[in-house]
Amino acid sequence: MTVENKTNQLTSKVEGNVLVLERTFNAPRELVFKAFSEEEHLKRWWAPGGWTMSIKQFEFRPEGVWHYCMKCTDESQEYFGHESWGRAVFHEIVAPEKIKSVDAFSDAEGNVSEELPQTEVTLTFVSEGNQTKLINRAEYASADDVKTVLDMGMLEGVTMTWNQLEELLAEMK
Numbered sequence: 001m002t003v004e005n006k007t008n009q010l011t012s013k014v015e016g017n018v019l020v021l022e023r024t025f026n027a028p029r030e031l032v033f034k035a036f037s038e039e040e041h042l043k044r045w046w047a048p049g050g051w052t053m054s055i056k057q058f059e060f061r062p063e064g065v066w067h068y069c070m071k072c073t074d075e076s077q078e079y080f081g082h083e084s085w086g087r088a089v090f091h092e093i094v095a096p097e098k099i100k101s102v103d104a105f106s107d108a109e110g111n112v113s114e115e116l117p118q119t120e121v122t123l124t125f126v127s128e129g130n131q132t133k134l135i136n137r138a139e140y141a142s143a144d145d146v147k148t149v150l151d152m153g154m155l156e157g158v159t160m161t162w163n164q165l166e167e168l169l170a171e172m173k
Contacts, residue, residue, distance in 0.1 A: 050074025
C-alpha cells in the first residue's frame with residue numbers, strides 16, 4: 001500500500017514498512033548537513049513548537065550515540081511537563097551526503113523502549129543548486145509500526161521541526 005501526503009512542503013509516502021519524507025530547503029547541502037551534525041544547531045530546531053531540547057550525549061561518528069530529551073514547556077499544550085527521550089546510534093556518515101542511524105525511544109538512562117518502534121533511518125542530502133532536497137527514509141519492523149508512529153503525530157512533529165530548521169538555515173546563511 002502506498003499513501004502519499006503533501007503539506008507545508010513536506011512530502012510523505014508510505015510503502016509497507018517504509019516511510020519516506022522529503023522536503024527541499026533553501027540552503028546549500030553543506031549547511032543543511034551541518035544543522036543535522038552539530039549539537040548546538042540540533043538544540044535549536046529538533047523539538048516541535050512548545051518543546052525544548054536537551055542533549056545528554058552526542059557523538060557524531062560511526063557507532064556514536066546521540067541521547068536526547070524533548071520536554072514540553074508550553075503550558076497551553078496537553079503534554080505540558082512531559083518528557084520524551086530518544087536515543088540514536090549512528091552507523092554511517094558520509095559528509096555532506098548521508099547519515100544512517102537506528103533511532104529509538106528511550107528512558108533518561110538511554111535504555112531503549114521495547115514497547116515503541118525502532119527505526120532504521122537514512123538521511124540523504126541532495127544538492128539542487130543553492131537548495132537541498134532532504135530525503136528521510138525510515139524503515140520499521142512492520143507496517144503496523146509505521147501506523148503507530150503516524151498515529152502518534154510524527155508528520156505534524158516533523159513538519160514543525162523542519163519549519164524550524166528552515167528558519168535556522170536562513171539565520172546560518
